[in-house]
Amino acid sequence: MDDGLVLNLAADDDFFGARKTSEAKKGGRWTDRLKAKRTTKRKVSHPEKAAISTSDAPDNNPRPSKQPRTEGAEFSSAKPTKTASATKTTQIISSLFTSNPKIDLPKNPAAQRPTAKPSNAPHDTSTFEGLGLHPLLIAHLASKFEIKRPTAIQRAALPPILTETDNKDLRDIFIQSQTGSGKTLAYLLPIIQDLLPLSSLSYIDRSIGTLAIIIAPTRELAKQISEVVEALLRMRLRSEDDVDGESENSTRMTRWLVSGLLVGGSTRTHEKAKLRKGVPILVSTPGRLLDHIQNTSSFNVGKCRWLVLDEADQLMELGFEETITGILKGLEGRRGLAKQAVLEGNSPEVGGWDWERRRRTVLCSATLRESVQTLVGTALIKPLMIKALEADQEEKPLTDLISNKPSTNSLTPPSQLSQKYVVVPLKLRLVALVALIRSLISKSTGGAKIIVFISCTDSVDFHWNLLGGLHMGEQTEETSAPQNSDSDSDEGGDTDDEEGDLDTPASKPKPRSRKTQSDEVECKCPLIPDTSIYRLHGSLPTATRMRALKGFAGTLNKVKNQPVQSTAASSVLLCTSVAARGLDLPTVKAVIQYDLPTEGGPNEYIHRIGRTARAGKGGEAWSMVGPSEAEWVKWIEARLQGEESEKPKKVEGSPSLSGVGIDSVLRSGYGGKGREYEARATEAQLSFERWVLNDKDHVMLARKAYLSHMRAYATHPSNEKHIFHIRHLHLGHLAKSFALREAPTKVTAANASKPQSNSKAKGKPTSKDSVKEKRKRNVKYDSDSDDVREGRNVDSERRMKAVVREQGRLTRKGGAMVRSGASEFQVMGGDYLENLAQH
Numbered sequence: 001m002d003d004g005l006v007l008n009l010a011a012d013d014d015f016f017g018a019r020k021t022s023e024a025k026k027g028g029r030w031t032d033r034l035k036a037k038r039t040t041k042r043k044v045s046h047p048e049k050a051a052i053s054t055s056d057a058p059d060n061n062p063r064p065s066k067q068p069r070t071e072g073a074e075f076s077s078a079k080p081t082k083t084a085s086a087t088k089t090t091q092i093i094s095s096l097f098t099s100n101p102k103i104d105l106p107k108n109p110a111a112q113r114p115t116a117k118p119s120n121a122p123h124d125t126s127t128f129e130g131l132g133l134h135p136l137l138i139a140h141l142a143s144k145f146e147i148k149r150p151t152a153i154q155r156a157a158l159p160p161i162l163t164e165t166d167n168k169d170l171r172d173i174f175i176q177s178q179t180g181s182g183k184t185l186a187y188l189l190p191i192i193q194d195l196l197p198l199s200s201l202s203y204i205d206r207s208i209g210t211l212a213i214i215i216a217p218t219r220e221l222a223k224q225i226s227e228v229v230e231a232l233l234r235m236r237l238r239s240e241d242d243v244d245g246e247s248e249n250s251t252r253m254t255r256w257l258v259s260g261l262l263v264g265g266s267t268r269t270h271e272k273a274k275l276r277k278g279v280p281i282l283v284s285t286p287g288r289l290l291d292h293i294q295n296t297s298s299f300n301v302g303k304c305r306w307l308v309l310d311e312a313d314q315l316m317e318l319g320f321e322e323t324i325t326g327i328l329k330g331l332e333g334r335r336g337l338a339k340q341a342v343l344e345g346n347s348p349e350v351g352g353w354d355w356e357r358r359r360r361t362v363l364c365s366a367t368l369r370e371s372v373q374t375l376v377g378t379a380l381i382k383p384l385m386i387k388a389l390e391a392d393q394e395e396k397p398l399t400d401l402i403s404n405k406p407s408t409n410s411l412t413p414p415s416q417l418s419q420k421y422v423v424v425p426l427k428l429r430l431v432a433l434v435a436l437i438r439s440l441i442s443k444s445t446g447g448a449k450i451i452v453f454i455s456c457t458d459s460v461d462f463h464w465n466l467l468g469g470l471h472m473g474e475q476t477e478e479t480s481a482p483q484n485s486d487s488d489s490d491e492g493g494d495t496d497d498e499e500g501d502l503d504t505p506a507s508k509p510k511p512r513s514r515k516t517q518s519d520e521v522e523c524k525c526p527l528i529p530d531t532s533i534y535r536l537h538g539s540l541p542t543a544t545r546m547r548a549l550k551g552f553a554g555t556l557n558k559v560k561n562q563p564v565q566s567t568a569a570s571s572v573l574l575c576t577s578v579a580a581r582g583l584d585l586p587t588v589k590a591v592i593q594y595d596l597p598t599e600g601g602p603n604e605y606i607h608r609i610g611r612t613a614r615a616g617k618g619g620e621a622w623s624m625v626g627p628s629e630a631e632w633v634k635w636i637e638a639r640l641q642g643e644e645s646e647k648p649k650k651v652e653g654s655p656s657l658s659g660v661g662i663d664s665v666l667r668s669g670y671g672g673k674g675r676e677y678e679a680r681a682t683e684a685q686l687s688f689e690r691w692v693l694n695d696k697d698h699v700m701l702a703r704k705a706y707l708s709h710m711r712a713y714a715t716h717p718s719n720e721k722h723i724f725h726i727r728h729l730h731l732g733h734l735a736k737s738f739a740l741r742e743a744p745t746k747v748t749a750a751n752a753s754k755p756q757s758n759s760k761a762k763g764k765p766t767s768k769d770s771v772k773e774k775r776k777r778n779v780k781y782d783s784d785s786d787d788v789r790e791g792r793n794v795d796s797e798r799r800m801k802a803v804v805r806e807q808g809r810l811t812r813k814g815g816a817m818v819r820s821g822a823s824e825f826q827v828m829g830g831d832y833l834e835n836l837a838q839h
């Protein structure tokens with residue numbers, strides 16, 4: 001069936017070549033199998049005669065030919081060496097397709113067919129003219145962004161925001177709409193339209209200070225928004241028929257209206273200098289902004305007219321509630337002082353500023369958690385709720401999209417998004433992931449972009465190193481890192497910004513050393529030909545994170561005709577949930593949730609899958625579900641349909657996931673005739689296991705990833721424990737998906753080498769802490785350091801570490817938990833983790 005695929009992915013035959021001579025004996029009479037087993041044994045004792053063997057053991061004996069289970073067996077059996085020839089003498093036997101739990105084939109494989117009409121696409125009949133947008137902005141959108149018609153949320157939001165600017169009694173705004181529906185332009189266009197007329201003020205220059213602030217929860221998102229602002233500000237200020245349109249006049253008119261980005265990562269002195277010069281439109285992460293409001297006297301923010309809280313639910317989730325309250329108070333305070341100084345004649349400022357006009361706050365979200373409703377109550381005054389959530393929103397009159405109450409239906413994915421799931425035996429997870437990526441790439445013409453969500457940073461690093469290291473040192477392919485595509489990135493923006501380092505052309509990647517280079521983000525894998533694989537997580541330095549995004553996306557610049565640079569036809573991004581919210585990577589073909597979200601439940605699911613199928617485009621969202629997690633499918637379907645129970649409605653057209661069998665995924669990924677894909681998958685698994693076995697560092701990476709994954713898994717909230725519980729996992733099989741021959745029972749030195757000082761530990765939350773306490777600590781974390789870190793993962797890690805710490809240094813002895821001198825992160829196995837997880 002899939003021979004075509006094999007042809008398509010030319011590297012396959014080479015890669016799988018070894019398999020033909022070493023295919024294991026399967027099925028048949030027991031005597032045949034015994035014979036095969038003996039042959040295998042002979043090969044074990046004469047490794048020089050057979051480099052690699054594969055064996056599928058009989059069902060009743062899952063580990064017939066393995067080494068005895070001893071701690072550190074990976075080291076001893078592998079005798080890690082540095083040369084490729086030595087690699088070949090390593091004897092590895094892998095049985096992937098035996099002893100797996102029985103998995104029922106999906107009953108309703110075509111449960112959800114995406115509707116023909118995309119729900120987040122531009123509106124068929126509305127125009128920006130009809131919504132009151134300025135003709136220059138309309139022309140700029142069409143020429144530079146290729147945006148000609150508004151989306152449903154823009155259609156609903158622009159008129160009330162634009163027309164009310166003269167009104168003294170301005171209402172705040174809450175914008176709620178599906179992922180990828182254009183919320184960013186829904187608030188940016190009115191802000192720019194409001195500020196442009198100030199160009200006519202005789203005294204206007206950037207020393208006017210900050211007039212609009214946009215707050216985003218992560219650096220990536222802040223950077224992305226800032227790029228859209230900059231692109232909007234590179235606007236011609238005269239119409240096409242004005243002969244002198246592109247003249248320097250135009251530039252002069254927008255020269256004062258520059259944007260800036262505050263996300264930490266550069267020194268405060270540098271940021272202060274920037275703020276002193278004046279930044280009329282400022283995009284920032286919350287902690288850094290509060291810091292400057294409180295401590296930078298030259299931060300002229302008294303005239304601020306707009307405050308936008310983008311991704312409001314993530315801001316709340318990451319514990320920024322108090323920071324935001326601080327920002328609101330700080331802005332009020334600064335405004336009061338500035339006004340007073342002008343009125344008392346103590347300010348050098350010229351008059352004419354409308355001090356009566358109040359600041360308007362806009363809150364944006366695709367999902368609506370309870371905490372966001374609280375924020376709506378505290379941060380917004382008489383808010384207008386503007387929503388565009390349902391598939392039929394185009395048909396609705398505008399009045400139906402605007403109300404005084406937030407919508408209760410907050411979990412609708414774009415209607416054109418195809419949601420699929422595959423139940424994967426734990427042992428097969430790794431090979432199934434590779435198969436799925438291969439299959440998605442092979443089906444798309446002209447290359448594909450795929451995002452893979454993984455539970456924690458260690459696991460991202462491991463998988464990235466593993467895939468990139470398969471033929472380490474043997475890669476002859478000429479690769480080049482993504483080049484800077486932002487040729488005009490300095491225009492219209494704050495040229496002395498720390499973003500400069502992002503625009504430095506990246507050099508060609510050097511051959512990777514065996515040890516992970518902390519700033520490397522791109523690799524290639526012979527199993528996934530013509531594809532660059534990137535990694536992204538919160539522990540990478542900011543510039544590295546931005547480079548990963550830029551490389552994966554080709555370019556983050558939204559302006560058309562920018563050269564899109566990529567070192568390969570396809571790209572894959574391995575990432576944690578840090579990439580789940582707000583990131584707009586327009587041509588993502590598919591999202592794979594290799595690990596289902598540990599925090600954020602259905603909201604997180606919606607945001608993750610929302611990285612594809614944006615602005616009316618199609619996309620696929622795949623969830624890889626463990627055999628013990630199969631119930632999750634009904635659970636998530638019920639929540640997508642607004643139900644609290646485990647039983648989704650069986651109403652046609654309601655959001656649901658369609659199941660695909662694991663065999664089908666493997667067959668489509670590895671190709672071949674009949675069940676040939678099994679041998680190919682086994683071959684792939686062997687190559688992974690070899691990579692791990694051949695280097696002590698790789699073993700450490702794999703173990704660390706496995707243990708961190710387990711810790712992350714244990715942080716699934718209690719209302720999901722019936723689905724996600726460590727007790728339900730087969731730890732040995734799970735280990736196989738980390739290319740380990742057996743489940744590690746001891747913590748790695750890597751974990752143990754980072755002891756927490758007592759004083760530091762005191763500052764960390766315990767499981768008994770109130771949510772408020774945790775948030776408080778997150779706020780402190782953000783503002784104390786220069787980092788806006790990956791709050792969710794940091795939080796998971798903290799929670800798990802806190803639970804472990806709470807247990808004290810306990811270990812199991814004679815069936816009882818007793819104090820020991822063991823590492824505080826020692827993982828004893830399923831029972832122990834189960835105890836931890838019950839907290």
Ligand SMILES: Nc1ncnc2c1ncn2[C@@H]1O[C@H](COP(=O)(O)OP(=O)(O)OP(=O)(O)O)[C@@H](O)[C@H]1O
Nearest residue numbers: 122149150151179180181182183184366582584615
């Ligand atoms: N009217 C439009 N027509 C076509 N494309 C549009 C339009 N408005 C915005 N877009 C594009 O749609 C994409 C998604 O926009 P945006 O990032 O603002 O979505 P969002 O609603 O904020 O999504 P999320 O909830 O995931 O953050 C962007 O690439 C943007 O350029």
